[in-house]
Amino acid sequence: MNQLEFWSSVIKSTTWPIVVLIVVWLLRKPITNMIEKIAELKFKYKDLEATFSKGLHKAEAELELQSSVSDNSESSDSQEDEESSLKNSNSAIKTKIAKEAPHLLVVMSWLLVENELNSVIDKLDNPSDLRHKPPTAKMKYLVDNNYLDRSFLDAFVDLGRLRNVAVHNVKEAQNISYLESKKYNNLTKKIIKGLQNIKYD
Known part of the structure; x- marks a missing residue:
């Protein structure tokens, strides 16, 4: 395994967690608002x-x-x-x-x-x-x-x-x-x- 193959495998294995973190970070306000609205539902x-x-x-x-x-x-x-x-x-x-x-x-x-x-x-x-x-x-x-x-x-x-x-x-x-x-x-x-x-x- 040369260096190019090594970095390629590292990028493949870390791509999806990084994408998920970016999406969660971008959607943090809408997700927070949605959680607050659920919590505000009255009995x-x-x-x-x-x-x-x-x-x-x-x-x-x-x-x-x-x-x-x-x-x-x-x-x-x-x-x-x-x-x-x-x-x-x-x-x-x-x-x-x-x-x-x-x-x-x-x-x-x-x-x-x-x-x-x-x-x-x-x-x-x-x-x-x-x-x-x-x-x-x-x-x-x-x-x-x-x-x-x-x-x-x-x-x-x-x-x-x-x-x-x-x-x-x-x-x-x-x-x-x-x-x-x-x-x-x-x-x-x-x-x-x-x-x-x-x-x-």
């Missing part, structure tokens, strides 16, 4: 586009109907003091989470709702297969059996969609603000309060 449920702030307003409107419901629970002073100090420490932690990573407060708030819902389902005399159903089916059971008002189910479904946005839509999750996460947390507290106020017959 969709049927034909409803769920942006976080719009979903919050909808859930808030549904739960406003329930804000007139009073809390009839009674507790002793020592229980109230203990609950108050626990709420203050939890509130400080939630505030810190909301400031650092608002989408994590959304996820944490949703987990608290699901935990309370599972607790209620366990206390009810219900079919055993209900425990293994999705959260929406459990909430629907409570509404269908007149434990809760329909507005709770509607708000629960909306908040569930927003939780999915926070978990599965990275770009939208990064856009969740501190105030939106706090508002989401407050709405989940209303659902939890409604679940806690269920009277067991």
Whole structure:
């Protein structure tokens, strides 16, 4: 093999990688734009586009109907003091989470709702297969059996969609603000309060 044959084989073997690199370099902006457009696709449920702030307003409107419901629970002073100090420490932690990573407060708030819902389902005399159903089916059971008002189910479904946005839509999750996460947390507290106020017959 002489020098001419050597350089010929080197050029043959490196030509296609160089061409690919040049094409990728030339098309880097269109490829980047295409990837960004795919990432910007919003979470969709049927034909409803769920942006976080719009979903919050909808859930808030549904739960406003329930804000007139009073809390009839009674507790002793020592229980109230203990609950108050626990709420203050939890509130400080939630505030810190909301400031650092608002989408994590959304996820944490949703987990608290699901935990309370599972607790209620366990206390009810219900079919055993209900425990293994999705959260929406459990909430629907409570509404269908007149434990809760329909507005709770509607708000629960909306908040569930927003939780999915926070978990599965990275770009939208990064856009969740501190105030939106706090508002989401407050709405989940209303659902939890409604679940806690269920009277067991």
